[in-house]
Amino acid sequence: MAELSFFTGTMDCGKSTLALQMDHNHAARGRVGRLFTSHDRAAAATLSSRLGLTAGAIEAPSEFDFWKYVVGSLTSGARIDYLICDEAQFYTRDQIEQLARIVDELRIDAFAFGLLTDFRSRLFPGSARLVELADRVQVLQVESLGWCGKRATHNARAVDGEMVVAGEVIVVGDPADGVGPRPEIGYEVLCRQHHRRRMTAARAGRAAVARCAAVRRAGEVSSVMRYVHHGALCA
Numbered sequence: 001m002a003e004l005s006f007f008t009g010t011m012d013c014g015k016s017t018l019a020l021q022m023d024h025n026h027a028a029r030g031r032v033g034r035l036f037t038s039h040d041r042a043a044a045a046t047l048s049s050r051l052g053l054t055a056g057a058i059e060a061p062s063e064f065d066f067w068k069y070v071v072g073s074l075t076s077g078a079r080i081d082y083l084i085c086d087e088a089q090f091y092t093r094d095q096i097e098q099l100a101r102i103v104d105e106l107r108i109d110a111f112a113f114g115l116l117t118d119f120r121s122r123l124f125p126g127s128a129r130l131v132e133l134a135d136r137v138q139v140l141q142v143e144s145l146g147w148c149g150k151r152a153t154h155n156a157r158a159v160d161g162e163m164v165v166a167g168e169v170i171v172v173g174d175p176a177d178g179v180g181p182r183p184e185i186g187y188e189v190l191c192r193q194h195h196r197r198r199m200t201a202a203r204a205g206r207a208a209v210a211r212c213a214a215v216r217r218a219g220e221v222s223s224v225m226r227y228v229h230h231g232a233l234c235a
């Protein structure tokens, strides 16, 4: 029986690597698949992993209809045994329902890979629909670690180094029609506690340096103790 599977985890947990591995394994068995991605960073519709592997993929913007695409391909004589759907958190709820319909009515496997929650720690609509509909949901076991060394379970967005919890869920491309320098947007994985406290690595570093400076001024702690407590941050 065909299945709709959802593989999820934080950033950096190897989702795209697994997506490419999954494609390789099925192709090696003579099966024919299609790879999809959404909001690809390179805007070149490639599926790329942080380990350096890449593969060509079909970009699936929100108006893309998976059902129509697959039915059209089959009708024109193509063979499709499975779909690899990366960055599935960006898919619309309708698109997830199209995938479920493809699995049920066309008996084609659909493997979706994506984040569960956004930088506000809310479910992405597409991911929520996947959790509701998937035959299996698997949380990837490669653990990412936050700057504090704890298991990173939350995605943070930083604008010019400061963590934000409001704003557009999806920031696409270059908002360069504005005037002045464009804010630098970065993402970081954090443990829940530091996500709640909005403590990114940069902010934690600054806080530690400030603490060290205060200790030096007060002269309360020996240099050895300072080193033990704050290590290289004091250097």
Ligand SMILES: [Zn+2]
Residues within 6 Å of the ligand: 146, 147, 148, 149, 150, 190, 191, 192, 193, 194
């Ligand atoms: Zn932490």
